[in-house]
Amino acid sequence: xxxxxxxxxxxxxxxxxxxxxxxxxxxxxxxxxxxxxxxxxxxxxxxxxxxxxxxxxxxxxxxxxxxxxxxxxxxxxxxxxxxxxxxxxxxxxxxxxxxxxxxxxxxxxxxxxxxxxxxxxxxxxxxxxxxxxxxxxxxxxxxxxxxxxxxxxxxxxxxxxxxxxxxxxxxxxxxxxxxxxxxxxxxxxxxxxxxxxxxxxxxxxxxxxxxxxxxxxxxxxxxxxxxxxxxxxx
Ligand code: FES
Numbered sequence: 001x002x003x004x005x006x007x008x009x010x011x012x013x014x015x016x017x018x019x020x021x022x023x024x025x026x027x028x029x030x031x032x033x034x035x036x037x038x039x040x041x042x043x044x045x046x047x048x049x050x051x052x053x054x055x056x057x058x059x060x061x062x063x064x065x066x067x068x069x070x071x072x073x074x075x076x077x078x079x080x081x082x083x084x085x086x087x088x089x090x091x092x093x094x095x096x097x098x099x100x101x102x103x104x105x106x107x108x109x110x111x112x113x114x115x116x117x118x119x120x121x122x123x124x125x126x127x128x129x130x131x132x133x134x135x136x137x138x139x140x141x142x143x144x145x146x147x148x149x150x151x152x153x154x155x156x157x158x159x160x161x162x163x164x165x166x167x168x169x170x171x172x173x174x175x176x177x178x179x180x181x182x183x184x185x186x187x188x189x190x191x192x193x194x195x196x197x198x199x200x201x202x203x204x205x206x207x208x209x210x211x212x213x214x215x216x217x218x219x220x221x222x223x224x225x226x227x228x229x230x231x232x233x234x
Contacts, residue, residue, distance in 0.1 A: 005081045011037050013049065014089040016098050020048075028079065034067055035074040037086065038100075050099035058213060061149030064091055065100050071151035073213045091150055093160030107150050110167045114174040114192055119185040128182045139179045143172045143221045145214045152208035152218050164197035168208035168218035171199060175221035178228055190229050199226040 009032075011024045024041045038051050051074070053063035058076040065074050066089040079086060094102035120128075130137050152168035153159045159167040166174075174189050193199050199222050208218040 006084050009037060009079060009083060010085045011041065012085065012087045013038075013041070013099065015049075016096050028081075030081070032079040033075055034065065034072070034077045034079060034086065034088065035063055037079060038074060038088070050097075050101050052101050059147060061147035064149045064151050064154065065089065066091060066154065071154040071211045073149060073151070076213060091154035093154060093156075093162060094150070102150075104150060107148070107153050107167070107169065110165075110170040111148065111173065113166060114170045114189055115177070115185050116170070116173045118177060118180065118183050121182055121184040124182055130180070130182070136179065136181055139224070140176050143176050143216055143218075146172055146216060147214060149213060151211045151213060155207040155211045157205060157207065158201055158203060163201070165201045166193065166198050168202075168222065171202075171225060172216060172218045172221040175225045178225060190225075193225055194229050199229065202226075 006028060008025045009028050011026055013022055013024065015022055024045050026037050026040045026045075029036075035053055035056065038049065038053075042049050042051075051063070051065065053075055054060040055062075056075045058073050061073070063074040064071055066072070066087075067074070067077055068087050069089075071091060088100060090096050090100045090102045094104060094106060097103050130140065146169060148169060150169065152172075156165070156168050158165045171193060174193050177183050178186050178189050202219065202222045204219055204223070206219045209216070209220065212218065
């Protein structure tokens with residue numbers, strides 16, 4: 001069936017102020033993203049609507065919202081020509097600051113707990129590089145480009161329900177560093193991810209992997225980490 005182009009889009013926005021207007025009719029243009037919708041609302045209808053963004057090109061990870069229930073980057077999520085209604089909500093499982101803006105502190109607390117930076121081995125030669133065509137590089141690359149947008153956190157039933165869990169982003173970061181031969185904190189990290197709130201709490205629903213805007217596979221990284229922790233190596 002031919003797609004029917006809509007002249008306007010009806011945007012339902014979750015607001016934190018009780019009684020605030022929640023539905024806006026936005027004139028559409030091509031091409032249009034969810035962030036374009038929000039900017040049009042702010043420019044033409046309601047200056048007070050609150051949302052977060054910075055780079056507008058899918059790199060900074062600040063604009064994550066739920067679009068019709070699914071966590072996504074507002075700046076790279078298109079509003080297709082035939083779309084008539086869009087529902088926008090803040091990320092799940094994080095305290096709402098205002099409207100679509102959440103407090104990322106719980107996410108960053110988890111991130112900090114896996115020692116999310118390289119701890120150089122003593123005597124590491126400079127510059128220490130991982131060869132592009134090495135097995136080590138092949139293990140690390142699929143998990144490397146996390147932009148800490150929190151989409152995986154929002155889509156993880158365990159994280160979003162507030163249960164103690166290191167969460168898909170922090171565990172993916174841990175996997176990258178555990179696999180890095182230049183790092184001296186592997187044992188410490190494997191201990192951290194082996195706690196009761198670590199890899200064993202993942203239920204492998206793969207919601208995190210389904211929504212990652214960078215195409216990473218957090219559930220796969222958690223699987224690899226679990227294998228590693230049980231002595232199976234990389
Ligand atoms: S504004 Fe930077 S990722 Fe969307």
